[in-house]
Amino acid sequence: MSTLWTEADWDAHEQVQVVHDHAASLTAIIALHSTHLGPGAGGTRFWHYSDPSGAMRDALRLSRGMSYKNAMAGLPMGGGKAVILLDKNRRRTPEMLAAFGDAVEALNGRYVTAADVGASEADMVAIRQRTAHVCGLPVDAGTVGGDPGPFTAMGIYHGIKAAVAHKLGKDHLKGVRVAVQGCGSVGGGVARLLAKDGARLIVADINEARAKALASEIDGKAVAADRIMGTPCDVFSPNALGAVLDDAGIAQLDCAIVAGGANNQLARPEHGDQLSGRGILYAPDYVINAGGIINVSLEYLARERAEPSDINGLRERIAQIPVRLTQIWSQSDASGKGAHTIADAMARKLIGRS
Ligand code: NAD
Numbered sequence: 001m002s003t004l005w006t007e008a009d010w011d012a013h014e015q016v017q018v019v020h021d022h023a024a025s026l027t028a029i030i031a032l033h034s035t036h037l038g039p040g041a042g043g044t045r046f047w048h049y050s051d052p053s054g055a056m057r058d059a060l061r062l063s064r065g066m067s068y069k070n071a072m073a074g075l076p077m078g079g080g081k082a083v084i085l086l087d088k089n090r091r092r093t094p095e096m097l098a099a100f101g102d103a104v105e106a107l108n109g110r111y112v113t114a115a116d117v118g119a120s121e122a123d124m125v126a127i128r129q130r131t132a133h134v135c136g137l138p139v140d141a142g143t144v145g146g147d148p149g150p151f152t153a154m155g156i157y158h159g160i161k162a163a164v165a166h167k168l169g170k171d172h173l174k175g176v177r178v179a180v181q182g183c184g185s186v187g188g189g190v191a192r193l194l195a196k197d198g199a200r201l202i203v204a205d206i207n208e209a210r211a212k213a214l215a216s217e218i219d220g221k222a223v224a225a226d227r228i229m230g231t232p233c234d235v236f237s238p239n240a241l242g243a244v245l246d247d248a249g250i251a252q253l254d255c256a257i258v259a260g261g262a263n264n265q266l267a268r269p270e271h272g273d274q275l276s277g278r279g280i281l282y283a284p285d286y287v288i289n290a291g292g293i294i295n296v297s298l299e300y301l302a303r304e305r306a307e308p309s310d311i312n313g314l315r316e317r318i319a320q321i322p323v324r325l326t327q328i329w330s331q332s333d334a335s336g337k338g339a340h341t342i343a344d345a346m347a348r349k350l351i352g353r354s
Contacts, residue, residue: 009060012353014040015110016059017103024099026084027052030111031059033079034067036351039109039133040080041297042066043116044100046123048086055083062116065263065286066293068347072324073290074317075297078351080111090118097123101130109133109304114148114296121147135300144309145299148292151314153189155291155321156261159283160194160235162322163257166329167281168234174198177233179255181225182240183207183214186261186289190237191218204228205240235259243267250274259283272340276332283325284343291318 004010015032032040042063049055059081067079084100086092104113104127114136115124121138128134139145160178164170176199180191183205191201191214201220204227205211215222223231229244230252238244242264250271258265258280265285266272275282294317302309328346332339348354 004056007057007060009057009064011060011064013060013063016056017107019100019103021096021099021103024095025093026096026099026103028082028084028100028103029055029059030082030103030107031063031080032107032111033060033063033081034351034353035078035080035110036067036353037071037078038076039078039112040066041070041075041077041112041114041135041293041300042079042081043114043136044082044084044119044123044127045116046084046086046090046092046118048088048090049083052085055085059083061264067351068344069286069290069293070297071347071350072287072343073294073297074320074324075294076301077112077293077297080113081116082111082113086118092123094126097126098130101127101134104133105131107133112297112300114293132304133300135296137299139299142311144302144311144314145296147185148295149185150189151295151318152186152261152289152292153193154315155294155318156186156190156237156239156259156288157193158319158322159288159325160190160237160257160259161197162325163235163259163281163283163329166326167256172197175200176235177202178235178237179228179231179233180204180237180239181228181244181260182238182262183210184239187237187239188214190239190261191220195220202228202231202233230254238262238265245271245275247271247274250278253278253280255280257281257283259288261285261289263289266340269340269344272338276338281329282339284328284340286347287324287328287343288321290321294318 195218237260246267
C-alpha cells in the first residue's frame with residue numbers, strides 16, 4: 001500500500017497539511033520539512049497537476065530543498081513549501097487566496113510563504129490581507145525585500161567568480177566564456193553582471209527575441225535554445241528549467257564549470273557524480289541561487305521580528321555564498337566525493353539530520 005511515508009521524496013517531514021476549502025474551491029498542500037533552524041520558509045507554487053500525486057511529490061521534494069537552501073544560506077529559517085492545485089485554466093479567485101491565507105495563518109508562523117512558479121506579487125499582497133507570514137511583498141527601491149530575482153542573480157555572479165578562481169585559477173572574468181541558458185529575471189541579471197566584468201557571453205532562450213535583445217545589449221552572442229548546452233565555453237549557467245543535467249544534457253556539455261540559478265538542476269543525484277567524473281566543477285543549485293530567499297527572508301525578519309536589516313547587510317550575506325561554495329569544493333577535492341554529496345551532508349548536519 002502506498003502511504004505518505006513510502007513516497008520517494010518523504011524525508012521525515014515535520015508536518016504535511018492538505019487544505020480543502022470547498023466554498024473557496026481551494027485545494028492546497030503545505031509541507032514543513034524542518035523547523036529546526038526557524039519557521040519553514042519557502043514559496044507557494046500555483047500549478048495545474050493532471051495527476052494530483054505530482055502535487056504531493058512537489059511539496060515534499062521542494063520543502064526539503066528549502067530546508068537545505070535556507071540552512072546553507074545561514075538563515076534562521078527552516079524549510080517549507082506550499083502548492084495550490086489549480087484547474088486547467090489556472091484560475092484563482094480572491095476567495096481562494098483568502099482561504100489559503102487563513103490556512104497559513106492557522107500555522108501560527110511555523111510556515112512563511114512567498115511567490116513561486118505561477119504566483120505573482122499581487123497574489124502575495126492578497127494573501128497578506130489574511131496573514132502576516134508572507135514575504136516578497138512590494139517594497140521601496142533600495143530597501144531589503146521585494147523581487148528576489150536581482151539578488152538571486154547577484155549571488156550567482158559571485159558564485160561564478162569563485163568557481164572560475166577555484167577551477168581555472170583566474171581572479172578575473174575577462175575573456176571567460178559563459179553560456180547562459182534562460183534570459184529571464186535571473187539569467188538576464190547574471191549575464192549583465194558578468195558582461196560588466198569583461199566575460200564573453202553566449203545566451204539562449206526559447207523566446208528568441210529575448211535572447212537576441214539581451215545579446216545586443218551586452219555585446220554577446222545569441223544561439224538557438226537547443227544548442228546552448230553543447231556550446232564550447234568555460235562556464236555553463238543554467239537559468240531556465242530544472243533537470244537539465246540528465247544523461248543527454250551532461251553528454252552535450254563542453255565546459256569546465258556548471259554554475260547557474262535554476263532549481264533542481266540534477267535530474268537525479270547520480271548526475272552530480274557524472275559531472276565530477278567528467279572533471280566538471282558543479283555549484284550546487286540551492287547554494288548558489290540563495291540570494292533571493294536571503295533577500296525576502298530579511299524582509300520578513302525585519303517586519304515581523306524588528307530585526308535590523310539594510311541593503312549592506314543583505315549584500316554581506318550574499319557575499320557569503322562564494323565562501324560556502326569554496327568550502328564545498330575544497331571538501332569535494334579532498335574527499336573525492338561530488339560537490340552535491342558534500343553540500344547535502346553539510347545541509348543535513350545544519351538541520352540536525354546527519
Ligand atoms: P523567468 O521566467 O524570469 O525566466 C526564465 C526564462 O527561461 C524565460 O525567459 C524562458 O523563456 C526561458 N526558458 C524556458 N525554457 C527554456 C529552455 N528550454 N531553454 C532556454 N530558455 C528557456 O524565471 P527566473 O525567475 O529567471 O527563474 C529562472 C530559474 O531560476 C527557475 O528555475 C527558477 O526556479 C530559478 N530560481 C529563481 C529565483 C528567483 O529569484 N527568481 C530564485 C531561485 C531559483
